[in-house]
Amino acid sequence: MPTGKIVKSLRELYYVQSGGSVFPCKGRGNFRKKKITPLVGDDVEFNIDENEEGYILEIHKRKNEFVRPPIANIDQAIIVASVVEPDFKPLLLDRFLVLIESKSLQPVIVFTKTDLLDDDKKQEIEKYKQAYEELGYQVVMGSSKIDHSLEEVSTFLEGKTSVIAGQSGVGKSSMLNALEPNLQLETNQISKSLGRGKHTTRHVELIEMYGGLVADTPGFSALEFQGLELDELPDCFPEMREFGEECKFRGCLHNKEPKCAVKQAVEDGDIPRFRYEDYLHFLHEIQNRKPRY
Template sequence: MSKRKLTRRQSWRIEKIQAERSARAARRDSLADEHLAEGELGPEEHGLVITHYGTQVVVEATEGLNAGTHKRCHFRSNLGSLVTGDRVVWRDGNPYGVVVAVLPRESALCRPDPHGDMKTIAANIDRIIIVVAPYPEPHANLIDRYLVAARGIGIEPAVLINKVDRIDDATREKITYLEQTYRRLGYQVLKVSTKTNTGLDELTRYLADFTSVFVGQSGVGKSSLVNALLPDCNLRVGELSDRQQGSHTTTNAQLFHFPGGGHLIDSPGIREFGLWHMEADEVLEGFVEFRPFIGHCKFRDCSHRHEPGCAILRALAAGDISQTRMDSYRYILSTLDQA
């Protein structure tokens, strides 16, 4: 694939963004160095990143007498981009602590940003909960993208249909189709309403003893779910616009603890989840019903579009693969080509 030639304005914008990033990193390193040089920091101890605020993170102490307390900390740019869920080594200080090391991640959910750089959403998670609702309109392709990403990093996904009390004649057919489609494929599908308390007990049991992350569009009610599960959190909740689109009430991913065990990360809503960092074969593997037919095509380099002897196309014709899911797969592939 040939590289596209950048315009002068695009080149200028890229240089400007890189310069701003370098300046931010230099300021962060300077602040961290100042605190380290002061020599009044406490001993090294382990902690957990609860949330991220620009050049600082909030770390929860996970050991010792201060276990459970939170501290704002600086960190050097050579530690990389710290995210909610990261396990770190830090030193306490006044008024800020300093993160001095990051422990290896067991898992990480990532996506490319609009500039093509990888952005990590959350680290050390066990389950990805894809939240949809009757409004804003749910899109199967966005769900499929999360499912492919979950497969790529080996994390169990689930589809959570929220606000079931708001299902009406205009949305009932689509919601029913989504529920039946993903149940048939073997995925866990949960139906919840915070207004009627429908499904909250089942959701609580599903989340117990795991570190889960809520993902999905703005306005699907992720923060309302957190408030229902953990009333003391009291997160800000936004209303849908007249166009039935959500507003960004969660600006930073935050980690919460369940009293009986387990953790939950609420992430900011997004309308697009790119998979440009993945290869076509990885996307193919992410569609569970395609897997029995992978490797059985007549040609090794089969594109599964038109070739004779394509096992995927035979499965489509036989009804083992739905046309909707095939269309979703092909659309994702087209976005890889465009990237």
């Protein structure tokens, strides 16, 4: 039985790449009864019948998956954050980082539109860049023009399946077009009234690029921490994984507990205060979320 990977999902057709060819397939009839939904990125077994119609018969075990966007088996996430138009928001970037860390993925941060910064803003963004790099994150400074930063981004793609994350209008599709001009992905300008862009990608698709696969998706529309528990949140912050081992009490949430090494590290300047404030914001959000039944 042939095996392959789903590289595109459009309506109820799944396009399976196998042996250099792509086969349009439908899901097996009992998938719906078992509440199984094939996802782009799935490794599958499929069959082509005498009418040359393809059917996915089995989905191999996933190492990870996202609900929105619906995609599976990702190796890394490239988080695109513009520094202007829309303005940079550390809270939003940290929200993406928490979601990525919760899936045990390697994040790469790409700041876009840096050529549009004035001198004061440039210094501010440089401080954020340094802070994230000191936390162990890879950070690329990109401009709105094609430059050396694209070459730097391309080095992260080889041999990996990557997903592009970031709010609408930050330049995700523009970056992919610059990396692979033949794509000609649709892009839109920022809405001046809303301060954000429109979604231009309407389906999930894996694109071969620089020896790897890159997912062009409609974006991360579910940024709530619905599947994340309170005791899991500190593990999504690398600095808290490090300093949390020195806390007096096991299971310390680094909020109101005494002799908390994380809070002390914030006071000592070893943990950026903005990161700790974002952590508390997410902690309270999880504490106050309404249960889903």
